[in-house]
Amino acid sequence: MLDIATTIRTAKEASRGLASITTEVKDRALEAMASALGSRKEEVMSANMRDIAENPDVQGAMLKRLKLNSDKIDAMVEGIRSVKGLKDPVGETMSAMEMDDGLTLYQVRCPIGMIGVIFEARPEVVPQILSLCIKSGNGVVFKGGREALNSNRCIFGILMDAIKGIFPTEPYVMLETREDVDSILGLNDCIDLLIPRGSNAFVRYIQSNTAIPVLGHSSGICHVYVDSAADIGKALDVVLDSKIQYPAACNAVETVLVNSSVAKDFLPRMDSLFRQNGVEVRCDPASKMYMPSAVDAEESDWDTEYNDMIVSIRTVDSVKDAIDFINAHGSHHTDAIVTEDRAAMVAFYNSVDSADVFVNASTRFADGFRFGKGAEIGISTNKIHSRGPVGMEGLMIYKYIIIGGGQVVKDYSGPDARKFKHIPVDRELEMR
């Protein structure tokens, strides 16, 4: 057996040809993947049952993520077809400029290269990321969790069988052993971007143990700020939905900030709604006046992602205090303000340093599907490349191409230098 570095290096070399493959071929491969997965559903289900049987320690939320059924596989098939429907981004001319007569500069979109995907439990990551990478011309090395070994191997095998003869399979690798994770993290000459999908601790481990750029987020400590000019009815709706609609999600609210001038109106009603819905409330002394049965918050509550039916509530005196608190305690993921005041809203969305900043809407809207991206790679709290919900655009970069006629820089230098024209032009470079 080849060692991992050699396997991945070979895949990387093969991935360089992917930028030249036509949209028609890519779509044919995606269609073959979708129909193979649809017709070989039983194999996937029985592999998945083996995983569940072999891993009795996997329980609760993780078991829910691991366990496949017919609907989940149908959703995978539909997901592949929806990626097929996305526009092919490879080779798109992003800009063109005449530097001089017969010397044209093009900025052309191209694949990043080799994507490393390290994930826990969820077997649907394989068809989801594989289809996005085929459409965008990237290679992939997958490393799934041991608890989904049989499911991942089965799904990956079916998809590779399907594209054989249509599309190169060499750029796609599935690793299986535990040790492989660390060997991937050191391959910064082969892997251009890492996408970790799993628990906060898992993502944090990846982020702090590699020199490869990582796309994603470790924690989601999201806030809703109820402003002095809030419509209280909207505030109650938005806060409740942000907390209870799916409390385990990264975009669920953890801390609610309330302007002291509306605390008296808002807090008793919010408290009773939370109690009706089984949410535990932890609050600061100023809020406690209006919700005497709440638990006293500790200092650590202001920096905690509960991922559960628990919320912390704190009173602030101004939109500025809310902004400062969010920038200091949040995870720069998704934060919302409820207000009818234009100045408060503008200050909030200008100064809150988060990927998603919402006005009068639930934090739960932070999601690739809801943002209309078709397919989501993940949600990024990075401040370079891609931020917030990331679709296929996160798998693309560009290159600059000059088409000239033998020009040399000498002629554009020194006392008698020719001047550049730098005229933007509307022209496409043919990439095939």
Add this chain to the structure above:
Amino acid sequence: MLDIATTIRTAKEASRGLASITTEVKDRALEAMASALGSRKEEVMSANMRDIAENPDVQGAMLKRLKLNSDKIDAMVEGIRSVKGLKDPVGETMSAMEMDDGLTLYQVRCPIGMIGVIFEARPEVVPQILSLCIKSGNGVVFKGGREALNSNRCIFGILMDAIKGIFPTEPYVMLETREDVDSILGLNDCIDLLIPRGSNAFVRYIQSNTAIPVLGHSSGICHVYVDSAADIGKALDVVLDSKIQYPAACNAVETVLVNSSVAKDFLPRMDSLFRQNGVEVRCDPASKMYMPSAVDAEESDWDTEYNDMIVSIRTVDSVKDAIDFINAHGSHHTDAIVTEDRAAMVAFYNSVDSADVFVNASTRFADGFRFGKGAEIGISTNKIHSRGPVGMEGLMIYKYIIIGGGQVVKDYSGPDARKFKHIPVDRELEMR
């Protein structure tokens, strides 16, 4: 004195307000900087003379970079005014979409936050990066080399004096001691992007000792491939210019690949041109037949950035071999093909995995000024965020902003879910 982490954390907090500052105020600050620097030229020159006197070990190319004169300072002043002339990118609506009636999603351009600039010798880095960061709403922490201590301190002082009362100075910090470099590298919670400017070894040290994203390149091993369908006259011009126009630059050619079918025509003429211009040629055995006086290349020559009047030459049998060689031995910076054949040219620019891929033009065109960017931060060989010559766009990211009317995700979930509309709209979000 405050410790460095506290100083930078304070600057970072102050930097959050920069996104709200109007273009008019930014341009006023830039104009004040330009005129102050112009009128206090003598102070800068005498500080620079102190640096030269105190660092007798600085010689050669480094001394040339360190030494200022009236023209260099005029160029700094002009540089600041040219940044003033650039369009303000902050707050630009990049896209807008109606998710539903009264629920609009905006993608808005915003500053990255806090930029760390670590540089050697060149004092012009300070006005150049500072002006770009003021226009783009970013904070900066500078750390210059000890050899330019007095020059940097003087220039930074003049620029800060100039903007005082017009623009906040808190987001701008100049560090001075040697130890500061390592303390910057660990501040990944404060510094969002590092820009190193200096030697290859220096940039490589930064890249491998920080978890902060680094924008730049360590080496520039660039190639020119002379195809079987090359116009030999163009090939001679392009190769010579790529080598000798400024051999110390990162975009100068280091290795020339020649298709074996044109070796006989091309190599003797190229060899004699190189010899006339004092370039040392190192070649493989196949090329040696046509240039018997050349030095024999060693294996290491194919992976060497000479930064000097030395070139390596190698014969290949096809455009595919040239592409594979460049992808294996190059630094993914800038590579060129000389050919009149469309298929060769398309294969080359599709498959060479470099930031800049040129057809029939000198590699020396890879430069922000020549690309018409107005001001250059550096040249990036990264494959995420920014690639190739990078202008102000490299200092920007975006945030997603939703403006709603109290919408909750619950209504868009479950069996009676409201459907999203996802209609792209041409609408700007007012950011002030």
